[in-house]
Amino acid sequence: MNTSKNLKNHLQSSNFNLFPTLVIQYANVISELERENIFDTLKKRSTDSHASIIKGTSSYNMSENKDLVNIFALEERLQERLDNYTQETGIFDQKICQSWFNIQNVGSQLLEHCHSGAILSCALYINVNGVQDSLCFQNPNSMIESVWNAHIQSLTQYNFKYTSFTPKNGDLFIFPSWLTHGSYYQSNETPDRMVISFNTIDNRKDR
Numbered sequence: 446m447n448t449s450k451n452l453k454n455h456l457q458s459s460n461f462n463l464f465p466t467l468v469i470q471y472a473n474v475i476s477e478l479e480r481e482n483i484f485d486t487l488k489k490r491s492t493d494s495h496a497s498i499i500k501g502t503s504s505y506n507m508s509e510n511k512d513l514v515n516i517f518a519l520e521e522r523l524q525e526r527l528d529n530y531t532q533e534t535g536i537f538d539q540k541i542c543q544s545w546f547n548i549q550n551v552g553s554q555l556l557e558h559c560h561s562g563a564i565l566s567c568a569l570y571i572n573v574n575g576v577q578d579s580l581c582f583q584n585p586n587s588m589i590e591s592v593w594n595a596h597i598q599s600l601t602q603y604n605f606k607y608t609s610f611t612p613k614n615g616d617l618f619i620f621p622s623w624l625t626h627g628s629y630y631q632s633n634e635t636p637d638r639m640v641i642s643f644n645t646i647d648n649r650k651d652r
Contacts, residue, residue: 462602466585466624467534470610471526471617474569475519480614483517484571484639487546497558497627501549501638513544513641523567523617527645530565530619539565539645546571549638557583557627563644566622568612572639575613581629582620583607 475483490509492502514520520541527539543563549555560566568580584590584606597604607629612618620626622644 464586466582466621467530468582468618468620468624469526469530469533470612471619472613473615474522474526474617475517475615477615479517480571483641484637486517487571487639487641488548488637490546492546492548495547497556498547498549498553499556500551500553501547501555501633503545503547505545505547507545511544513546514541514643519569523643526617526619527565527567536564538648540648541567541643542646543644544641546639546641549633549635551632551634551636553633553638554630555628555633557581557625557629559625560622560644563622564647565619565645566624567620567643567645568618569641569643570612570614570616570639571641572635572637573612573614574635575611577631577634578612578638579628579631580610580612580618581607581627581631582610583625583629585624 487504490504491507492504493506495501495503495505497503514523523541527541531538547555570578589604590606593604594606609629610618
């Protein structure tokens with residue numbers, strides 16, 4: 446006997462999962478040959494320290510790395526997936542306005558952060574082991590931790606602090622730029638862990 450279902454029918458209730466946040470994962474966005482070429486090329490590029498990365502570097506402030514989309518002929522593939530995301534969410538068309546890459550050493554961490562000033566953000570995974578490498582998104586509902594934290598007896602979709610994904614090489618994640626993400630204090634175990642990131646703006650900006 447399904448007690449939970451019978452109880453719900455008895456109470457005549459309706460559940461509403463309000464305010465969902467869309468994150469889309471696309472697999473195999475690049476081929477293995479492309480991935481190897483990108484990795485070998487970017488390993489030779491200049492990087493610098495970044496406040497969001499412990500034991501790693503980034504090209505975020507390097508002018509030579511601002512056009513990775515065209516350098517690696519990714520524009521059409523990325524735009525197709527961005528268009529799919531905007532259609533799903535009902536927001537205006539987006540275009541990529543910024544790109545950079547991060548390289549993390551073993552034992553590194555990506556601190557929790559968001560991308561202010563952008564609309565959508567993308568992460569394309571170039572070198573991960575597909576086992577320990579985590580991408581974590583924090584629950585944007587701050588009340589969960591500040592009010593409910595001490596009263597949670599079991600994890601459900603209504604009370605989790607973060608959701609964790611294990612990306613594979615060639616995976617692309619698209620998510621709202623305001624959504625806080627990082628490794629949630631988990632240490633990287635992949636030598637030369639590499640991710641290319643992109644930010645978008647409203648495609649109407651030039652009109």
